[in-house]
Amino acid sequence: MIAGLAPARRRSAGQIALFAPALAVGALMLAPLFYLVLRALEADAATVVSLLLRPRTFELLVNTAALAAGVLVLTTLIALPLAWLTTRTDLPGRRILNVLAVLPLAVPGYVMAYALIGLSGNYGFMNAVFGVTLPRPEGWLGATLALSLYTYPYLYLNLRAAFSGLDQTLEESARALGCGPREVFTRVTLPHLMPAMMAGWLVIGLYTIGDFGAVALMRYEAFSYALYLAYSSAFDRLYAAWIALILVVIALAVVWWEARLRADVRLARTGSGSGVRTRRAALPPAARTAAYAFSGTVVLAALGLPIAVLSFWLLREPIWPVLPDLLRSFGQSLSVAAPASLLAALFALPIAVLAVRFPSPLSSLVNRLAFVGYAIPALAFALAFVFLALGGAPFLYQTYGLLVLVYALAFLALALGPIRAALYQARPSLEDSARALGYGPIGTFIHVVLPCIRRGVTAGLVLVFVVAMKELPIAFLLSPAGFRPLAIQLFSRTSEGMLIAAAPYAAAIIAFSGLTVAAVLRHEGRLE
Amino acid sequence: MNRMDRSRCGLIAIAVLAAMPAAAQDLTLYSGRGETLVAPIVAAFTEETGINVDVRYAGTSELAVLLQEEGGATPADLFWSQDPGALGAVADQLATLPDAITELVPEALRDDENRWIATSGRQRVIVASTERVDEAEMPASMLDLTDEAYRGRVGWAPTNGSFQLHITAMREALGEEETREWLEAMIANEPVVFSNNSGIVQGIADGEADFGLVNNYYLPRFLASDPEFPVTSAHFEDGDIGNLLSVAAIGITASSDQQEEAAAFVEFLLSAQAQQYFASQVNEYPVTRSVVLRSDQPTLESLEASAPDIDLNALSDLEGTLELLREVGLL
Numbered sequence: 001m002i003a004g005l006a007p008a009r010r011r012s013a014g015q016i017a018l019f020a021p022a023l024a025v026g027a028l029m030l031a032p033l034f035y036l037v038l039r040a041l042e043a044d045a046a047t048v049v050s051l052l053l054r055p056r057t058f059e060l061l062v063n064t065a066a067l068a069a070g071v072l073v074l075t076t077l078i079a080l081p082l083a084w085l086t087t088r089t090d091l092p093g094r095r096i097l098n099v100l101a102v103l104p105l106a107v108p109g110y111v112m113a114y115a116l117i118g119l120s121g122n123y124g125f126m127n128a129v130f131g132v133t134l135p136r137p138e139g140w141l142g143a144t145l146a147l148s149l150y151t152y153p154y155l156y157l158n159l160r161a162a163f164s165g166l167d168q169t170l171e172e173s174a175r176a177l178g179c180g181p182r183e184v185f186t187r188v189t190l191p192h193l194m195p196a197m198m199a200g201w202l203v204i205g206l207y208t209i210g211d212f213g214a215v216a217l218m219r220y221e222a223f224s225y226a227l228y229l230a231y232s233s234a235f236d237r238l239y240a241a242w243i244a245l246i247l248v249v250i251a252l253a254v255v256w257w258e259a260r261l262r263a264d265v266r267l268a269r270t271g272s273g274s275g276v277r278t279r280r281a282a283l284p285p286a287a288r289t290a291a292y293a294f295s296g297t298v299v300l301a302a303l304g305l306p307i308a309v310l311s312f313w314l315l316r317e318p319i320w321p322v323l324p325d326l327l328r329s330f331g332q333s334l335s336v337a338a339p340a341s342l343l344a345a346l347f348a349l350p351i352a353v354l355a356v357r358f359p360s361p362l363s364s365l366v367n368r369l370a371f372v373g374y375a376i377p378a379l380a381f382a383l384a385f386v387f388l389a390l391g392g393a394p395f396l397y398q399t400y401g402l403l404v405l406v407y408a409l410a411f412l413a414l415a416l417g418p419i420r421a422a423l424y425q426a427r428p429s430l431e432d433s434a435r436a437l438g439y440g441p442i443g444t445f446i447h448v449v450l451p452c453i454r455r456g457v458t459a460g461l462v463l464v465f466v467v468a469m470k471e472l473p474i475a476f477l478l479s480p481a482g483f484r485p486l487a488i489q490l491f492s493r494t495s496e497g498m499l500i501a502a503a504p505y506a507a508a509i510i511a512f513s514g515l516t517v518a519a520v521l522r523h524e525g526r527l528e
Numbered sequence: 529m530n531r532m533d534r535s536r537c538g539l540i541a542i543a544v545l546a547a548m549p550a551a552a553q554d555l556t557l558y559s560g561r562g563e564t565l566v567a568p569i570v571a572a573f574t575e576e577t578g579i580n581v582d583v584r585y586a587g588t589s590e591l592a593v594l595l596q597e598e599g600g601a602t603p604a605d606l607f608w609s610q611d612p613g614a615l616g617a618v619a620d621q622l623a624t625l626p627d628a629i630t631e632l633v634p635e636a637l638r639d640d641e642n643r644w645i646a647t648s649g650r651q652r653v654i655v656a657s658t659e660r661v662d663e664a665e666m667p668a669s670m671l672d673l674t675d676e677a678y679r680g681r682v683g684w685a686p687t688n689g690s691f692q693l694h695i696t697a698m699r700e701a702l703g704e705e706e707t708r709e710w711l712e713a714m715i716a717n718e719p720v721v722f723s724n725n726s727g728i729v730q731g732i733a734d735g736e737a738d739f740g741l742v743n744n745y746y747l748p749r750f751l752a753s754d755p756e757f758p759v760t761s762a763h764f765e766d767g768d769i770g771n772l773l774s775v776a777a778i779g780i781t782a783s784s785d786q787q788e789e790a791a792a793f794v795e796f797l798l799s800a801q802a803q804q805y806f807a808s809q810v811n812e813y814p815v816t817r818s819v820v821l822r823s824d825q826p827t828l829e830s831l832e833a834s835a836p837d838i839d840l841n842a843l844s845d846l847e848g849t850l851e852l853l854r855e856v857g858l859l
Binding site for chain 2: 054055056120121123124133135136216219229230231232237239390394397398479480481482484492495496497498501
């Protein structure tokens with residue numbers, strides 16, 4: 001079943017055995033979109049035009065673009081200097097700073113929004129502790145802040161890798177040719193960072209377009225929030241279907257645009273010889289102070305703020321009475337996240353094997369399809385599944401099974417990455433030897449391939465698991481009755497202004513994700 | 529992937545799915561009412577009858593739309609709504625309630641054809657900041673809130689079911705055109721948009737708005753935990769549309785195969801115990817006569833003088849209200 005371990009004449013049969021499930025997964029990705037389009041097209045043209053050509057649609061478009069722009073600028077302003085400080089300078093404490101810079105990943109956007117809201121107001125943290133009443137953060141500024149403080153680590157991680165991989169001889173040559181430091185940065189360093197920058201921007205941009213929790217709590221009318229409003233309070237779901245379609249188009253356009261920009265870039269080293277080892281710049285005392293002030297502010301805002309505000313609200317009332325509810329919620333989140341991560345890994349295996357062992361136009365198509373669920377804003381993806389379940393599979397409607405399936409598809413890309421990377425490193429010759437020594441395809445897979453890629457599979461499982469544990473928008477639309485995961489409990493309490501009641505749920509989410517992010521960082525550290 | 533692996537995964541999947549809590553004899557309740565109010569009463573019902581209730585919490589109109597979309601395939605046995613309007617909108621999907629239940633409640637508080645029944649009463653009120661608003665500034669009518677004096681100071685929640693019912697009542701009492709003009713004048717007066725009633729009350733305390741249009745029972749909850757809470761509530765002048773008297777109401781779906789258990793739940797909500805809970809814990813008005821009230825708690829009858837004269841049965845055109853809200857750009 002895996003190339004190299006099947007004799008040549010049986011290859012086609014093995015490929016079919018792989019293509020069948022992989023194509024099925026691809027079809028599962030596209031089927032909901034088909035139902036979404038079908039539903040949207042039920043309207044007559046006049047209704048659609050009057051729905052879409054309202055000033056409100058334009059307003060939403062502008063709001064969404066403004067939010068994405070704000071988040072991209074702010075995350076870049078945070079991540080670029082941080083990445084430079086930790087990779088290119090001799091700043092004492094840079095190792096700790098590196099960990100602290102990544103940890104905000106554990107604080108999802110809606111928790112960050114909760115923290116910012118809990119900071120303000122008469123009863124808020126600032127007034128109680130410092131006697132200063134801040135206005136409640138909201139709108140563009142509030143949403144930009146909440147999303148940026150949560151998402152900048154995605155950019156930071158990319159930039160850090162790019163800084164480490166960048167050949168410094170290039171910069172030295174530029175200097176030798178007479179460029180000043182600023183010119184070296186803009187003409188040499190920055191262009192070489194661009195691919196990493198764009199990869200980070202893509203992830204952050206898609207997240208921002210699709211975010212629902214933070215923009216809803218900040219009452220910012222971006223597209224995804226409007227989609228939720230249209231879904232929850234328009235009598236027919238037509239308008240919701242059209243907004244979802246627009247969101248899908250925006251997301252796919254962003255992906256396409258990024259891929260096009262990336263395709264034109266050629267940055268690899270040419271010529272012989274190897275690059276030099278990284279040399280770290282020695283910071284003069286003044287610059288060092290500035291560096292500490294900057295990174296201190298970032299860490300304080302992205303980590304200190306949620307932890308301080310949360311502790312403040314948490315200590316207002318004893319936690320014991322809500323503990324049973326909290327545990328049940330945790331269990332419910334677990335009961336979906338665990339099977340979803342398993343299913344995602346199962347989906348990812350045949351697709352990864354196809355990509356690595358049988359590269360062909362069809363296998364690269366299947367691999368692209370695997371990213372559809374990740375690229376499409378979660379609310380739109382979930383809404384498409386509502387239409388699919390109601391229109392084509394009523395037995396799935398409002399079931400745990402459907403929620404698990406949609407999670408697995410939405411986060412398939414997260415599982416696919418590490419598994420594919422592990423397979424690239426597993427040598428096909430090992431599999432051939434196993435076959436030669438008498439193992440069948442199953443035995444080879446279990447005893448040879450699986451142990452080789454175990455680490456990749458585990459990484460994929462963990463990634464999907466963590467993300468599914470704190471997922472909000474999909475759970476919002478597809479939760480079966482009685483299902484109240486942590487994210488929904490937190491969201492509904494915060495939106496009712498009940499910050500004390502929301503605190504234990506926010507703490508549980510942060511504690512859980514914090515532990516997992518720390519575990520992943522340690523794991524990474526060991527690999528290095 | 530090979531067959532053995534797949535069957536193993538299949539077994540795991542089945543085991544995981546089987547472990548999910550979805551027993552067939554459980555009741556499924558769609559609740560447009562908030563979890564903080566509903567969960568304790570549901571727990572009390574389960575304790576008394578042993579019948580488990582799975583609750584789907586969402587906006588009232590969202591659930592009404594969902595019920596329409598699901599039709600006979602809905603998993604819901606019961607729909608508990610913030611207002612009679614949403615139940616009216618799905619009335620053709622509801623079963624006729626048994627007489628033993630309907631006779632507990634006055635005729636004005638249930639459907640003409642007994643497909644839904646009130647569970648508790650409430651009134652729309654205006655809340656205001658005690659710090660930034662003085663007596664003289666309180667408006668006599670809700671329609672006055674479009675005045676320049678209230679620019680940027682009024683909080684409202686256009687996505688909330690109670691607000692939407694209020695608009696339905698306005699359309700019924702004042703007509704389509706006048707309602708639209710009021711909404712447009714309000715929007716031009718830059719109201720502060722919230723997502724729900726609690727948010728409005730909290731927002732006034734936090735200085736985001738000075739006035740707010742909410743149901744009567746939200747503020748007392750804040751005052752109970754903090755008597756100094758800087759928000760007060762008031763009625764408009766007698767008979768003003770702003771003083772709309774309404775009810776939360778419940779119906780049983782016709783497609784439910786557990787009619788008896790569902791009826792038991794409705795009956796439980798009308799029991800002295802539950803009505804007492806609504807009156808004392810939720811600060812709503814009881815709809816049966818079996819409740820002993822505190823001296824400071826008004827009865828539904830005593831409120832009728834202040835309320836506009838509107839038949840609850842006439843408030844089923846939720847669809848028209850949502851259409852209007854969408855047209856003026858609020859949704």
